[in-house]
Amino acid sequence: MKKWLAVVLACIACLALAGCAKSGGGTYSNIRDYANRNGYNNWSYKCGDVADVTTEMVYSYFSGKYLDFTGQGYIQKDIWQPAVDGEIMAVFTCPERGEASVFVSLELVSLQETGSDGVAFYVTADCGNSYLYNVTLRGEELTAEQSFTVDVEKGQEICFVLSALTSNSGDKTRVDIRVEI
Numbered sequence: 001m002k003k004w005l006a007v008v009l010a011c012i013a014c015l016a017l018a019g020c021a022k023s024g025g026g027t028y029s030n031i032r033d034y035a036n037r038n039g040y041n042n043w044s045y046k047c048g049d050v051a052d053v054t055t056e057m058v059y060s061y062f063s064g065k066y067l068d069f070t071g072q073g074y075i076q077k078d079i080w081q082p083a084v085d086g087e088i089m090a091v092f093t094c095p096e097r098g099e100a101s102v103f104v105s106l107e108l109v110s111l112q113e114t115g116s117d118g119v120a121f122y123v124t125a126d127c128g129n130s131y132l133y134n135v136t137l138r139g140e141e142l143t144a145e146q147s148f149t150v151d152v153e154k155g156q157e158i159c160f161v162l163s164a165l166t167s168n169s170g171d172k173t174r175v176d177i178r179v180e181i
Contacts, residue, residue: 030090030160030177034077036061044091045075047083050159051128057088072168079109081172082119082164089161090177094152098181104160105176106144108137116170120163125150128159136165137173152181 033041036059047068048054057066057075065076073083075090082088094100106121118138122131135144152158158179164171 027180031078042093082162087163092158094156100152101180103147103178107174108142110170110172117165125158
């Protein structure tokens with residue numbers, strides 16, 4: 001009887017551990033996974049020029065935002081404000097090899113006034129050499145949604161980049177990104 005009980009308890013323990021183990025893949029969200037440290041749940045925040053030099057944005061505990069090097073641009077969960085002198089980006093590092101399904105939803109939320117030239121948003125998985133998706137929001141086109149898939153390697157970065165064009169007036173943008181691998 002004791003051996004039988006020990007076997008049953010061992011089986012229950014194995015099942016519990018198997019349930020806690022990562023089964024491969026998952027869904028990642030820039031909104032749900034937003035945290036006060038770069039790298040949390042595979043997301044990091046950078047600024048600069050994705051095709052040239054980028055630096056990590058600095059998290060401000062006072063404002064709850066990642067700030068760029070100009071002090072004008074920031075990422076705060078789903079609200080992004082680009083600066084004129086550098087792009088801002090959320091960078092997703094792929095945890096495994098496979099096909100990534102990506103969903104992007106954008107909304108320019110600031111009032112578009114005279115001089116507001118909108119924003120450019122693009123997604124790249126090869127350091128800016130080609131776009132997986134790109135769109136410009138301005139004038140009458142204030143929202144965009146797109147889904148696509150891309151084959152990725154473990155450790156590969158997918159950069160989601162928001163850029164002010166010639167002015168950052170009226171450029172505050174709501175950004176919702178989901179990646180499923």
